[in-house]
Amino acid sequence: MNRKVEARLRAALREAAGTVDPAVLRPLVAPDRQVPSRPPRLRRPVLVAAAAAAVVVAVAGGSVVFRTVAPAATPAAGTLYVVQTASTTGDIAVFLCTRTSPYTACQGGSPAAARPATQAEISAVGRMLRDRPEVDSVIFEDRHTAFENFKRMYRDNKLLLEATKPDDLPESYRVHLKPGADPRPLIEAAQAMPGVAAVVDQRCAERAKAREEAEEAKRAGRTPPPAC
Amino acid sequence: MRVEPPATAEEAVPRERVDVAAIFAAHHIGLVRLALIMVGDLATAEDVVQEAFARTHAGLPRLRDPDKALTYVRSAVLNGCRSVLRRRAFAFRRRTPYEPPIWSAESAVLIGEERREVLAALQRLPRRQREALVLRYYLELSDPEIADVMGIGPSTVRSTIARGIAALGKALKEEA
Numbered sequence: 260m261n262r263k264v265e266a267r268l269r270a271a272l273r274e275a276a277g278t279v280d281p282a283v284l285r286p287l288v289a290p291d292r293q294v295p296s297r298p299p300r301l302r303r304p305v306l307v308a309a310a311a312a313a314v315v316v317a318v319a320g321g322s323v324v325f326r327t328v329a330p331a332a333t334p335a336a337g338t339l340y341v342v343q344t345a346s347t348t349g350d351i352a353v354f355l356c357t358r359t360s361p362y363t364a365c366q367g368g369s370p371a372a373a374r375p376a377t378q379a380e381i382s383a384v385g386r387m388l389r390d391r392p393e394v395d396s397v398i399f400e401d402r403h404t405a406f407e408n409f410k411r412m413y414r415d416n417k418l419l420l421e422a423t424k425p426d427d428l429p430e431s432y433r434v435h436l437k438p439g440a441d442p443r444p445l446i447e448a449a450q451a452m453p454g455v456a457a458v459v460d461q462r463c464a465e466r467a468k469a470r471e472e473a474e475e476a477k478r479a480g481r482t483p484p485p486a487c
Numbered sequence: 488m489r490v491e492p493p494a495t496a497e498e499a500v501p502r503e504r505v506d507v508a509a510i511f512a513a514h515h516i517g518l519v520r521l522a523l524i525m526v527g528d529l530a531t532a533e534d535v536v537q538e539a540f541a542r543t544h545a546g547l548p549r550l551r552d553p554d555k556a557l558t559y560v561r562s563a564v565l566n567g568c569r570s571v572l573r574r575r576a577f578a579f580r581r582r583t584p585y586e587p588p589i590w591s592a593e594s595a596v597l598i599g600e601e602r603r604e605v606l607a608a609l610q611r612l613p614r615r616q617r618e619a620l621v622l623r624y625y626l627e628l629s630d631p632e633i634a635d636v637m638g639i640g641p642s643t644v645r646s647t648i649a650r651g652i653a654a655l656g657k658a659l660k661e662e663a
Contacts, residue, residue, distance in 0.1 A: 264656040265624060271598075271605035272625040275589055276520035278529075278596045284519060285533050287511055287540045 349433030527588025
């Protein structure tokens with residue numbers, strides 16, 4: 260009897276195991292243990308999808324770095340990472356397209372067709388932002404500054420640093436809004452402009468901070484900014 | 488209580504580093520399958536393996552015996568499955584419903600009726616018997632290997648498997 264039970268068990272286990280399709284398996288994400296200097300809420304790597312032999316890193320809550328790494332160079336080759344990093348400054352970050360941007364807004368149909376934002380597009384976005392009534396101030400963060408910030412934030416993550424070149428980091432506008440202003444029309448307008456990869460409400464990215472601000476606004480007798 | 492002898496110069500030499508990522512990469516699919524058999528649905532199985540990976544990531548490089556790394560990793564996955572099953576036992580605490588297990592008729596995964604019956608009977612066995620049977624008849628591990636993964640003695644493994652097979656045979660006969 261036991262032989263028969265054993266055989267049935269083996270077959271059943273094999274069939275159960277066989278239902279796992281290796282092709283659809285979510286890749287494993289290595290925890291970023293070596294970055295204690297950043298606040299904990301920003302240290303959550305979020306898995307997005309698999310891409311052949313590429314490590315993709317999204318930086319600053321929405322901007323994206325894309326860099327291909329030889330499979331031998333990294334145990335996690337073939338994995339797409341999105342890494343939230345600290346916002347350097349500003350309420351709203353408007354990230355501009357890079358050559359390797361994975362955002363569809365930059366790709367015009369296919370990832371291979373991704374093109375960086377032109378100088379004219381960059382200036383146009385800046386003008387638009389500065390002209391809006393709800394905007395208090397606008398700062399342009401160039402590639403060099405972005406890379407310096409990135410290096411500081413990930414100084415302990417060799418893999419990420421080796422895989423990332425300054426060219427991978429997008430340039431961005433950091434927008435400060437006037438107190439109580441509704442960010443949504445601005446986000447929509449910016450997102451619609453050519454050369455813009457993504458627009459991120461940093462305060463939404465940092466919910467806790469947003470809640471604090473809302474409470475503060477209530478105390479001060481102002482209308483709290485709309486929820487994300 | 489055993490007192491560790493003072494560290495000698497020999498011990499101070501850094502131990503060979505274990506590449507956790509490589510172990511997980513090589514055995515990812517196998518570990519997910521193991522977890523799937525234990526917990527019944529793929530999404531949870533993947534979570535269990537991911538969690539075990541994250542947790543062992545820091546600990547493994549200090550392993551005393553690098554050859555035991557895979558054993559260690561399997562133990563971690565098995566442990567994760569236990570936690571999941573324990574959590575599910577408190578049905579009222581469950582906030583999000585999980586996928587119907589692959590051995591239930593509601594599962595979207597297509598498994599033959601006869602196989603489902605075996606898997607369902609396996610789930611009703613005591614935890615230790617179930618684990619020992621899976622390690623033996625799915626992973627085809629030896630008694631000492633199973634003992635290492637489960638943290639029990641080899642003789643206990645033998646008797647547990649014997650009892651598990653007997654119980655499974657009884658359950659299947661009764662249901663048939």
